[in-house]
Amino acid sequence: MKITGEQLRLYAVTDRSWLKGRTLESTVEELLAAGVTCVQLREKNASPAEFLAMAKALRPICTYYRAPLIINDDLTVAQLSGADGVHLGQSDLPTDEARKILGPDKIIGMTAHNVTEAVHAKMKGADYLGCGALFGTTTKSDTVPLDRPELWRICKAVDIPVVAIGGINAQNAPLLIGTGIQGLAVVSALFAAADKTAAARQMRELADRVCLYREDPFLPPSYGRRKR
Numbered sequence: 001m002k003i004t005g006e007q008l009r010l011y012a013v014t015d016r017s018w019l020k021g022r023t024l025e026s027t028v029e030e031l032l033a034a035g036v037t038c039v040q041l042r043e044k045n046a047s048p049a050e051f052l053a054m055a056k057a058l059r060p061i062c063t064y065y066r067a068p069l070i071i072n073d074d075l076t077v078a079q080l081s082g083a084d085g086v087h088l089g090q091s092d093l094p095t096d097e098a099r100k101i102l103g104p105d106k107i108i109g110m111t112a113h114n115v116t117e118a119v120h121a122k123m124k125g126a127d128y129l130g131c132g133a134l135f136g137t138t139t140k141s142d143t144v145p146l147d148r149p150e151l152w153r154i155c156k157a158v159d160i161p162v163v164a165i166g167g168i169n170a171q172n173a174p175l176l177i178g179t180g181i182q183g184l185a186v187v188s189a190l191f192a193a194a195d196k197t198a199a200a201r202q203m204r205e206l207a208d209r210v211c212l213y214r215e216d217p218f219l220p221p222s223y224g225r226r227k228r
Helices: 024-033 048-064 075-081 095-102 115-123 148-157 196-212
Strands: 010-013 038-041 069-072 085-088 107-112 128-131 162-164 183-186
Touching (some): 010 196, 048 075, 095 107, 107 115, 115 128, 115 148, 128 148, 183 196
Parallel strands (some): 010 038, 010 183, 038 069, 085 107, 128 162, 162 183
């Protein structure tokens, strides 16, 4: 396995629009120091040259903190920057085709909205899944809603790590207890926070609690009930 649930535990997805004059590098470093375990560079408004420059700048920071650097969509930037892998959407290059380009050692994450997509992605060689949107999101306009029972079914259907994404914050993260996820992917709850260190520490504590809790019976509607 190229990436573990522990490495995916608190998965920060970048968004420079919240930085208010700070550099992306300093912000990412602060978040990593406070508990983020994986970083996805996702900057849809950046030019190709800017995107590559950001990836190259983040690479040594992520290496220092032993956190995988994942590039959203762009295989060329992943290759040229030395990033650990890519994350692909359902409309992007198929996983098996990406694997031919990137080789056997790079991490490939895939978005999945249901069990069918999840099983297909695993079969085609995805190393982990990003599943959502769980609670809605302001960072993407084309999200597909995903309810928690389907998230539970996805986690049961595949043997690769599943990361939940979509509007996740400190208030709603506990609702995902017992679904079987191994990571929380977070955007604004980290990058928009006034105190990013405190936000990352809080979200890491929540991610550990949510992801390390296991319960066998099908959970809905009583999520998070305790084992006897």
